[in-house]
Amino acid sequence: MSTFSGLTTALSGLNAARTGLNVVGQNLTNVNTAGYTRQRADLASVGAPASGSLYSSGVKPGQGVAVSGIARLGDAFLxxxxxxxxxxxxxxxxxxxxxxxxxxxxxxxxxxxxxxxxxxxxxxxxxxxxxxxxxxxxxxxxxxxxxxxxxxxxxxxxxxxxxxxxxxxxxxxxxxxxxxxxxxxxxxxxxxxxxxxxxxxxxxxxxxxxxxxxxxxxxxxxxxxxxxxxxxxxxxxxxxxxxxxxxxxxxxxxxxxxxxxxxxxxxxxxxxxxxxxxxxxxxxxxxxxxxxxxxxxxxxxxxxxxxTAAEYNRLAANLADQVNAVHTTAYTADGTPGGPFFSYTPGQAAATLAVVPKDVTGVAASASNVNGNDGSMADKISQLGIGPGSPDxxxxxxxxxxxxxxxxxxxxxxxxxxxxxxxxxVQQSNASVDIDEENVNLLAYQHAYQAAARVMTAIDESLDVLINQTGRVGR
Known part of the structure; x- marks a missing residue:
């Protein structure tokens, strides 16, 4: 394995940490965005390279880390x-x-x-x-x-x-x-x-x-x-x-x-x-x-x-029919037979209900056409509000x-x-952004980035010694 492969491994760590930081930043900036579902960078280890020949031997480390995808943390069931x-x-x-x-x-x-x-x-x-x-x-x-x-x-x-x-x-x-x-x-x-x-x-x-x-x-x-x-x-x-x-x-x-x-x-x-x-x-x-x-x-x-509208129609028709049934058999104060007290159009009783008498002379309260001071029929009408079949x-x-x-x-x-x-x-507890959790992820990726950078620096210093200092021993 080449001595320079360590640089590639460290670089993969830098790239993975940078992607993780970007995803965390995306989550944090959308913490108040309605309908936003938090995301996560999925990381996967890169395995060691395949053997180049039949006689290759020795322990071979992996080649770093790769971002396998950016997952959307939604739940179809929820x-x-x-x-x-x-x-x-x-x-x-x-x-x-x-x-x-x-x-x-x-x-x-x-x-x-x-x-x-x-x-x-x-x-x-x-x-x-x-x-x-x-x-x-x-x-x-x-x-x-x-x-x-x-x-x-x-x-x-x-x-x-x-x-x-x-x-x-x-x-x-x-x-x-x-x-x-x-x-x-x-x-x-x-x-x-x-x-x-x-x-x-x-x-x-x-x-x-x-x-x-x-x-x-x-x-x-x-x-x-x-x-x-x-x-x-x-x-x-x-x-x-x-x-x-x-x-x-x-x-x-x-x-x-x-x-x-x-x-x-x-x-x-x-x-x-x-x-x-x-x-x-x-x-x-x-x-x-x-x-x-x-x-x-x-x-x-x-x-x-x-x-409910039909009930209004029923009320109007029931009220008019019961009152008219008594009022048409009564007489006014001057002995005139009483006509209908209410009028309405069948099928539209509530909307067309109206009072027929235009003044007090049209009110029929007497049971006799010769005794205008008889109020027995008015009393009979007043009792219509009592009973199971009443409009009330x-x-x-x-x-x-x-x-x-x-x-x-x-x-x-x-x-x-x-x-x-x-x-x-329940859906939001799974899919929404948790600021505390994202801050922890932010620190984790930050330290991962710093660590990968430190590895790259260490390898660079080692290579500098190998390239520029080898052969100068004893001078």
């Missing part, structure tokens, strides 16, 4: 766990927000809420029955009935607006899915090119992981790595992204709550753009939660917005159902959020 947690949290968060908005809009319990106004409405009828000839209680009744009808209508219209806004949100989420998928496909292409040319692609993989996590939050799905360095994302077994190829999606179906509840109307659903009519099978994510909220009313099992009982059930749904949705959202936090924490 990354998949984070994506699953994002999918679940995205789904539950949308549903929790929707039910919370509905509950906040009801403002129950309260005197200004529908339940409080119903109580005041029945009390006004009782006041009319006590003084049937007095115009004051009748005027108060009409004012309270108008306010009640407006509150029911406002509640329904608020839900209609919430449905339309949620529908628009679904379109925006689908657009984000398409744009994010296109970015993932572009990164797949760059990563494959880098892998083919031997250029490290850790930064590109970090960017892709951030985007796939966002896709999981949007639509769930499954991510699979491909042998060429790219990946593919599957939704319900169908390909959303595969390498550089993207299958776009779009939201189809009704654009208003009224149209969604028409018999025979198709559901609001996510479809493949290239295969119209074929729905995308979602297993989680914000878009799945949004579409579930937009489902039409179905006897209590449909979308929460449409189901129906609305109380609706409020309790909504409250229970809101509590359940919030509990699920909290649980999903906790699971996401835990998954991200």
């Amino acid at each position: 990354d998949a766990r984070v994506r699953t947690a994002f999918s679940s949290a995205g789904y539950t968060n949308v549903r929790a927000n929707a039910v919370s908005d509905i509950q906040a809009r009801m403002k129950e319990p309260g005197t200004d809420a529908v339940s409080g106004q119903l109580t005041s409405f029945w009390a006004s009828w009782q006041a009319v029955s006590n003084t049937p000839g007095d115009a004051g209680p009748a005027a108060t009744l009409l004012q309270g009935a108008t306010t009640l009808a407006q509150s029911i209508g406002d509640g329904y219209r608020g839900l209609d607006t919430q449905w339309s806004q949620t529908r628009s949100q679904a379109d925006m989420l689908a657009g984000e899915v398409n744009s994010t998928s296109a970015q993932v496909a572009d990164l797949n292409d760059k990563i494959r090119s880098s892998a083919a040319s031997g250029v490290p692609s850790s930064a590109l993989i970090d960017q892709r992981n951030t985007l796939t996590a966002r896709l999981s939050q949007l639509v769930g799905g499954t991510v699979r790595d491909l042998p060429d360095g790219g990946n593919e994302i599957l939704l319900g077994g169908n390909v959303l992204v595969s390498g550089s190829q993207v299958n776009a999606v779009n939201v189809t179906g009704p654009t208003s709550m009224g149209a969604a509840n028409v018999s025979g109307a198709g559901p609001v659903q996510l479809e493949w753009a290239k295969r119209p009519g074929m729905p995308v099978d979602l297993d989680g994510g914000q878009l799945a939660g949004t579409l579930s909220v937009l489902a039409p009313a179905n006897g209590g099992t449909g979308g929460v917005i449409a189901e 009982a129906q609305w109380t059930k609706t409020v309790l159902t909504t409250g229970t749904a809101a509590r359940t949705a919030l509990q699920q959202d909290v649980a999903a959020g906790t699971a996401l936090t835990n998954a991200v924490t």
Whole structure:
């Protein structure tokens, strides 16, 4: 072995230590970079050279150290766990927000809420029955009935607006899915090119992981790595992204709550753009939660917005029908037969509910057309708020159902959020940069560099003696 081989060995140590220092520096400078995964220089010992001849003998040391690669310290299992947690949290968060908005809009319990106004409405009828000839209680009744009808209508219209806004949100989420998928496909292409040319692609993989996590939050799905360095994302077994190829999606179906509840109307659903009519099978994510909220009313099992709107319609129709059934058999103070007290359009009861009498002369409180001071029919109407089939009982059930749904949705959202936090924490504990650990590595590589330099200096001094001082002994 050549005497000069020691210089090559020391040089390999310098190069390895320098690469290690560069990797540590990369980690430290990206300590606050979102989505960055720490890296490590993998070192491997260079073995002794093969024997040059059959008669070569003697112990031969190795030839130094080589950098075998720069490893990205990510964990595919932990990354998949984070994506699953994002999918679940995205789904539950949308549903929790929707039910919370509905509950906040009801403002129950309260005197200004529908339940409080119903109580005041029945009390006004009782006041009319006590003084049937007095115009004051009748005027108060009409004012309270108008306010009640407006509150029911406002509640329904608020839900209609919430449905339309949620529908628009679904379109925006689908657009984000398409744009994010296109970015993932572009990164797949760059990563494959880098892998083919031997250029490290850790930064590109970090960017892709951030985007796939966002896709999981949007639509769930499954991510699979491909042998060429790219990946593919599957939704319900169908390909959303595969390498550089993207299958776009779009939201189809009704654009208003009224149209969604028409018999025979198709559901609001996510479809493949290239295969119209074929729905995308979602297993989680914000878009799945949004579409579930937009489902039409179905006897209590449909979308929460449409189901609550249907309850407003039922309340309006029930209230009007029960009051009208008594009011049409009563008489006004001048003996005129009472007509309907409320009017509404079938199928749109909440939005069209209105008070028919324009003034106190239209209020029918008497059971006799010759006794205007008889308030028995007003008393009968005031009792309509009592009993299992009353509008009050129906609305109380609706409020309790909504409250229970809101509590359940919030509990699920909290649980999903906790699971996401835990998954991200475990992932970051493995992949994020630890400043203390990197400082230790920094010192280790620094001392390794100094040691390799000292070896090179020692060999250089030895060679100087060998070359320049040999043969000068005794002079």
